[in-house]
Amino acid sequence: MNFSISDLIYIILLLPVIFSLVSATNMLSRNVLHWLNRLTATCVAAALFLLVTSFDVNTPYGDEYLYLDALSVWMLLIIGTLYLAFAWTSKAYLDRDTNKRYGYLRRFGRLEGRFYALSHMFVWIMFVVVTVNNLGLMWVAIEATTLVSALLVAFKFTRTSLEATWKYVMVCTVGICLALLGTILVYYIQLTNIGPANPLNWLYLAQHVDGIDPAMAKFAFCFLFVGYGTKVGLAPMHAWLPDAHSEAPALTSGLLSGSLCICAIYVLIRNIIILLPSIGVDFISGLCLFFGLFTVAAAVPFVLVQRDVKRMLAYSSMENFGLMVAGLGLFVPMAAQAMLLHMFNHALVKYSLFYTAGTIMEEFGTKNMMRIHGMMTQTPRTALFWLLGIVGILGMPPIGVFFSKFYIIFGFFQAEHPWLGILMLLLLAGMLIGILYHVMRMFGGQAKRKSSGELFGFVDSAVLAGLLLFSCVASAGLSEIAVLNNLLTHAAQIVLGGVY
Amino acid sequence: MDYLVVFLVLVVFLQTRITNLRRAVICLASQSLIIACACFWLGLSHGGGLHAMLPGLLTLAVKVIFIPGAVWHLVGKLTNEREILSESNVNYSTMAAALFLVLGYAIVERLLPGSVGRDIIAASILMIMTGLSLMVLRKRAIIQIVGLITLENGIYLLGLLMTEGLPLVVELGVFLDVLIAVVVLVILTSRMRLSFMTTDTSVMKKLKG
Numbered sequence: 098m099n100f101s102i103s104d105l106i107y108i109i110l111l112l113p114v115i116f117s118l119v120s121a122t123n124m125l126s127r128n129v130l131h132w133l134n135r136l137t138a139t140c141v142a143a144a145l146f147l148l149v150t151s152f153d154v155n156t157p158y159g160d161e162y163l164y165l166d167a168l169s170v171w172m173l174l175i176i177g178t179l180y181l182a183f184a185w186t187s188k189a190y191l192d193r194d195t196n197k198r199y200g201y202l203r204r205f206g207r208l209e210g211r212f213y214a215l216s217h218m219f220v221w222i223m224f225v226v227v228t229v230n231n232l233g234l235m236w237v238a239i240e241a242t243t244l245v246s247a248l249l250v251a252f253k254f255t256r257t258s259l260e261a262t263w264k265y266v267m268v269c270t271v272g273i274c275l276a277l278l279g280t281i282l283v284y285y286i287q288l289t290n291i292g293p294a295n296p297l298n299w300l301y302l303a304q305h306v307d308g309i310d311p312a313m314a315k316f317a318f319c320f321l322f323v324g325y326g327t328k329v330g331l332a333p334m335h336a337w338l339p340d341a342h343s344e345a346p347a348l349t350s351g352l353l354s355g356s357l358c359i360c361a362i363y364v365l366i367r368n369i370i371i372l373l374p375s376i377g378v379d380f381i382s383g384l385c386l387f388f389g390l391f392t393v394a395a396a397v398p399f400v401l402v403q404r405d406v407k408r409m410l411a412y413s414s415m416e417n418f419g420l421m422v423a424g425l426g427l428f429v430p431m432a433a434q435a436m437l438l439h440m441f442n443h444a445l446v447k448y449s450l451f452y453t454a455g456t457i458m459e460e461f462g463t464k465n466m467m468r469i470h471g472m473m474t475q476t477p478r479t480a481l482f483w484l485l486g487i488v489g490i491l492g493m494p495p496i497g498v499f500f501s502k503f504y505i506i507f508g509f510f511q512a513e514h515p516w517l518g519i520l521m522l523l524l525l526a527g528m529l530i531g532i533l534y535h536v537m538r539m540f541g542g543q544a545k546r547k548s549s550g551e552l553f554g555f556v557d558s559a560v561l562a563g564l565l566l567f568s569c570v571a572s573a574g575l576s577e578i579a580v581l582n583n584l585l586t587h588a589a590q591i592v593l594g595g596v597y
Numbered sequence: 598m599d600y601l602v603v604f605l606v607l608v609v610f611l612q613t614r615i616t617n618l619r620r621a622v623i624c625l626a627s628q629s630l631i632i633a634c635a636c637f638w639l640g641l642s643h644g645g646g647l648h649a650m651l652p653g654l655l656t657l658a659v660k661v662i663f664i665p666g667a668v669w670h671l672v673g674k675l676t677n678e679r680e681i682l683s684e685s686n687v688n689y690s691t692m693a694a695a696l697f698l699v700l701g702y703a704i705v706e707r708l709l710p711g712s713v714g715r716d717i718i719a720a721s722i723l724m725i726m727t728g729l730s731l732m733v734l735r736k737r738a739i740i741q742i743v744g745l746i747t748l749e750n751g752i753y754l755l756g757l758l759m760t761e762g763l764p765l766v767v768e769l770g771v772f773l774d775v776l777i778a779v780v781v782l783v784i785l786t787s788r789m790r791l792s793f794m795t796t797d798t799s800v801m802k803k804l805k806g
Contacts, residue, residue: 162766233767240774244781251785256792260801263785267732267741270778274748277771278725281756281763288760296764340804 100147102158106165106228108144109173112137113180113221120217123210131188134213138184145177150580154587164230164300167587171437172227172363174584175444176356178567180220182445182560183348186452187213189557190348193459212252212346219245219352226360232297232371235364236273236280239328242357243269250345250353261340268337269328276324282317283371286310302371309375318376321368322384328361329418332392339399342411343464347455350407354414354451355444362421362440366592369425373594378428385426386517392419393524400531406454406464409535410447413490416528417443423521424505425592432508434589438572439501443490445568446498449561450486453479457539460548466535471544478553480540482561487536489565491529496565497572598638602716605631606698609720609727612747613690618672618739622665625743629660632750635717635757643761652762655772656753660746664779668742671783675739675796686734690727693734697726714758721758724751738786738796742779749775 100108116137120130149170152158157166165173191209222245226238243266251262284297290309295301323334330338342350369381396415403409417439424436458464460476472480489496492503502525509518575582608628615621636653643649701722705715728748732741753771762768786796793800 231764231767233763234770237767237770237774241777244774244777247781248784251788254788254792256801257803259785259789259792260804263738263789263798263801264804266778266781266785267745270745271729271732271748274752278752278755281752281760284756284763285759297767344804 100144100151102148102152102165103160105144105148105151106158106163109141109148109177110221110224110228112141112144113217113224117214117217117221120210121214123207125210127207127209130209130213131191134187134217135184137217138181142177142181145173149174149584152584154583159230159300162230162234163228165228166591167584168363168366168437168591169227171441171584171588172360173224175359175441176220176223176227178441178564179352179355179444179448182448182564183216183220183352185560186557187216187348189554190346190452190455193456193552194346208252212249215245215249215252216349216352219249219349220356223356223360227363230299232280232283232299232302232364232368235299235367236277239276239325239361239364240270240273242360243273243328246341246345246349246353246357249349250341252346252349253344255344258344261337261344265337265341268334272324272327272334274324275320275327279317279320279322279324279368282313282320283368286313286317289313299367299371306371306374309372311375311377314372314375315380318368318372318381321365321372322388325361325365325368326388326422329358329365329422330392330415331388331418331422332395332415335392335395335415338415339408339411342414342451343405343407347407347451347458350410350455351448351451354411355448358414358418359421359440359444362418362425366425370591370594382426382428385422386514389419389421389423389426390517390521390524392416392422393521393528397524397527397531400528401534403531403535404465404467406457406466406469407451409466409532410450410454413528413532414443414447416525417447417490420502420505420521420525423517424508427505427508427512427514428593429508429512430589430593431511432505433592434585435501435504435508437585437588437592438575439498439505442497442501442568442572445564446486446489446496449482449564450490452557452561453482453486456552457483460550460552461546462549463546466539468546469539470542470546471540472548473540475544475548476551476553478551478558482553482558482565483536484540485565486561487532489568491532492525495569497568497570500572500575598635599716601631601635601638602720605720606723609724609747610691610694612743613694613727613731614687616687618675618737619669621740621743622668622672625668625746626661626665628747629656629665629750632754632757633657633661635754636762639757639761648765651765652757652768655768659772659776660750663776664746667779667783668739671786672739674787675790690730690734693730694723694727697730698723700726717758718755721751721755724748724754727751736797736799738782738789738798741798742782742786745782746775746779 152170154167222238222241247262247266251258291305327334393416396412400412421436424432456479461469489498492499612624633653633656636656640649640653701719705718724747728744731744790796
């Protein structure tokens with residue numbers, strides 16, 4: 098069978114929402130639901146695979162509402178990979194959580210339908226974010242992700258999860274409202290400087306950027322940066338991030354950390370491409386570098402004193418987002434490419450880490466790291482994935498994060514910010530010491546608390562191993578995989594302002 | 598239009614004085630009604646027709662009828678709840694609103710001297726900032742929702758003046774988002790009432806560090 102690009106895009110955009118509506122009716126039996134969930138995600142992933150292999154990076158696809166270039170396809174690849182991993186790990190997770198004996202959701206019957214409906218809707222909206230061509234619609238979709246994921250964060254409706262969700266919705270909605278103000282200002286700039294045709298169309302704007310009023314553009318950029326920065330979790334606006342990531346169900350935390358926050362970075366990049374020529378590199382670069390480093394610096398002390406295992410991972414996510422934004426602010430090809438690669442690696446590794454953390458919490462019946470010891474003897478398989486993921490996320494060689502972190506740091510020196518590069522290295526070292534201290538305590542020692550035994554099954558082990566391996570192979574052998582390399586190079590060119 | 602701005606400023610100031618939840622909802626509805634009138638006025642000056650009137654109709658349906666209706670329904674369920682503290686910050690938020698009004702005019706004079714919609718821009722800055730201050734200074738969940746909608750109304754009014762609204766598709770999306778946001782917040786608030794026996798957000802302080 099031969100599919101054209103537009104067929105594939107419509108498959109990707111239709112299947113999740115259909116499944117979401119079907120499962121929202123809550124009429125399917127549990128087994129059918131689990132298998133339909135896997136089937137949907139696998140079909141979408143297959144369509145995505147065909148799309149990535151057949152996509153010609155020099156001829157972006159565009160129609161009335163959609164626009165796909167190398168950058169969007171790269172983002173689709175990240176979200177799609179996580180989607181596949183989500184679908185194949187969700188059964189194990191839900192079975193544990195609804196287990197009659199100890200599961201947290203045992204008091205409620207038949208919540209799978211609602212969980213799947215919300216999760217697939219969530220992933221679908223993220224697909225929409227990276228495929229629409231209109232800056233206004235991107236805003237609408239980003240706000241919609243907040244609302245859908247809020248219901249997922251509050252899924253257990255415990256006191257703490259309600260608190261986290263309230264903070265999440267309030268902080269993110271205010272931030273996103275400021276981004277709306279920025280978008281309105283961009284529209285105002287378009288009306289006064291370019292003309293009323295193709296309102297807020299990204300491609301049209303990017304091709305007609307000359308002659309934008311710099312003062313107004315700067316004003317708009319500040320609002321956009323603060324607004325989408327809130328959603329990314331940059332430091333002064335990060336209050337919601339550790340709460341939401343730690344209180345959500347583990348699968349949702351993985352999706353939030355792996356794909357949602359980078360969607361916000363993606364929209365920020367799209368806006369930067371339009372405003373860059375009139376504002377100039379210095380202003381944007383300064384803001385990105387400052388807030389990026391500040392975010393990493395703000396995360397380090399909290400990791401050192403952390404007791405909650407998922408909160409520690411949330412602060413590690415903050416560190417990685419800070420690194421990505423700083424990498425974006427360098428504006429050298431090496432750093433832009435490394436930033437996109439880092440999005441990919443971080444998503445894969447962080448998803449597997451959050452899943453493992455959720456398993457650990459159920460095995461030991463606590464999320465306090467001070468009470469978890471002797472994982473190596475009690476739950477060897479979980480311990481293996483936990484170690485691999487932690488080693489990966491800290492940037493040690495076997496996993497792909499090493500390569501992307503290394504290239505971003507190298508970018509600091511290339512862009513002639515050596516002192517900032519050294520500062521970043523010191524902060525990352527602090528992060529490494531903090532996390533390794535906690536994790537090594539969990540590994541060794543005498544178990545004071547009996548675990549409920551190994552909960553990792555065959556399917557989820559395979560999925561997690563696949564994620565880690567994919568991250569390794571894709572980053573280490575990037576120059577050998579022509580498709581990915583081509584895609585990444587072109588995506589990095591788009592980030593730096595090259596529009597086709 | 599001048600009368601509308603005067604009424605709007607009056608309503609926003611009233612909003613900062615109100616502690617009774619039902620009155621706050623009525624105040625919110627009248628505030629949105631004024632925005633809807635502004636939409637209709639703008640639509641008529643563009644010659645009427647469905648396309649020009651649609652934003653006004655949507656504002657009427659979503660922000661004047663549905664959102665206050667949903668919050669009203671929620672307030673009805675909040676009888677005999679555990680009272681934590683009275684609204685001691687009322688005076689602060691009124692004073693802040695007065696400051697924001699001065700600030701709004703100062704910003705307009707500095708950035709866009711002699712522009713046509715000077716009063717409207719100042720009023721929308723007042724609404725944005727007052728909405729923020731309601732969300733930060735007040736502790737009751739309902740008042741925070743009201744603050745959020747006030748903030749959104751302010752941004753909408755500013756957009757209405759600067760660009761005569763957003764493109765139609767985007768505008769529809771924004772309305773949909775506001776609608777879902779209120780639904781989500783209403784769900785959370787009623788859950789909060791069940792779990793904490795109150796809708797005072799100051800009881801939620803477990804997550805730290």
